[in-house]
Amino acid sequence: MECVFGLVGNGFAIVAADTSAVHSILLHKNKEDKIMTLDSHKLVAASGEPGDRVQFTEYVQKNVSLYQFRNGIPLSTAAAANFTRGELATALRKEFCATFQGYSDFCVLMNPYSVNILMAGYDKEAGASLYYIDYIATLHKVDKGAFGYGSYFSLSTMDRHYRSDMSVEEAIELVDKCILEIRSRLVIAPPNFVIKIVDKDGAREYGWRISTADA
Template sequence: METSFAITGKGYVLVAADTTAARSIVKMKTDEDKIKILSPHLLMAYSGEPGDTIQFSEYVERNIRLYQIRNTLTLGPSAAASWIRRSLADSIRSRRPYAVNLLVGGYDTSSHTPELYWIDYLGTLTKIPFGAHGYGSYFALSLLDRYHDPEASLEEGIATLKRCLDEVAKRLVVSPGKYLVKVVDKDGVREIEI
């Protein structure tokens, strides 16, 4: 029942993910952070099998940090997304593939543009203006298709995101109660309240 959304706007990427950790019909906790900060201008929302998501997100976080230490520069959003895609594609050809779906968002400091990438558990990668994973995507993608504006201010992006969250709460039988929202822009990554 996991749900994650991401929206690009004028100079930012807005990412939201539910905070529920559940297994079958049991809710384990309601304060799980499913958005990993990979670098000062890069973040990743993940969903999928509980063990796989934690292991893979930590693996990605540490390898991107290792690259930064070795090369004294950070990976841009497109380079990081390509490396993550390759890691997932390699894992699917192994004996223990990761069942993880990702939304990778970042602010490219060299071109001063926000970038968002959709990656699924098969290693499929595409650059998108908005995206969603999980059961909430069935309801939110049509809203995002209608209301997304690439030139929207942060306040307008938050309003569009609220529409998605309200629709999921209204339509989904077992909707998540709480969401964590983070934004990345020229100033870096920060958490915001909805």
């Protein structure tokens, strides 16, 4: 029941994600931060298989840092999103060859990264932006986006209330509406959410929305 969503406002981008670490019917923890800071002005919120989510986002983070170390300048948000999309596309097209029921050199196409990403960033020239990247390497620049079961409700809520000129306070109010809708509508809804923001002052945590049961 993962829920990851985000939006772009007037000079900033916000991403929110549930904090539940779940396997089958078991809840392992409810304070798992699924939003990683790529660099000073970029955030990546991810959903998907826990191992793929952690491994792939760390891989992207280290490569973004390596590029800046080698070249002395950071990647733009668009460039980081295209790099991420390229790595997913490469992985998607790798062949896995093995002996299968007596047949040698049996090859199947496999995608080792079952992960969906919302990448938010702020660039001095381009301003705030949000990129939608799914597990089959689809890349789109969007004003708002979501992944997981919560997307059914967060997208409809954002479609109703979203404006491109929203202030931070208005955007947070909309995020809270999305969280309330998810908690109200999903049969098994994640109780806690983390919200992070990126703007000209950098990427930072805005706050947590913790259910009264876990407070």
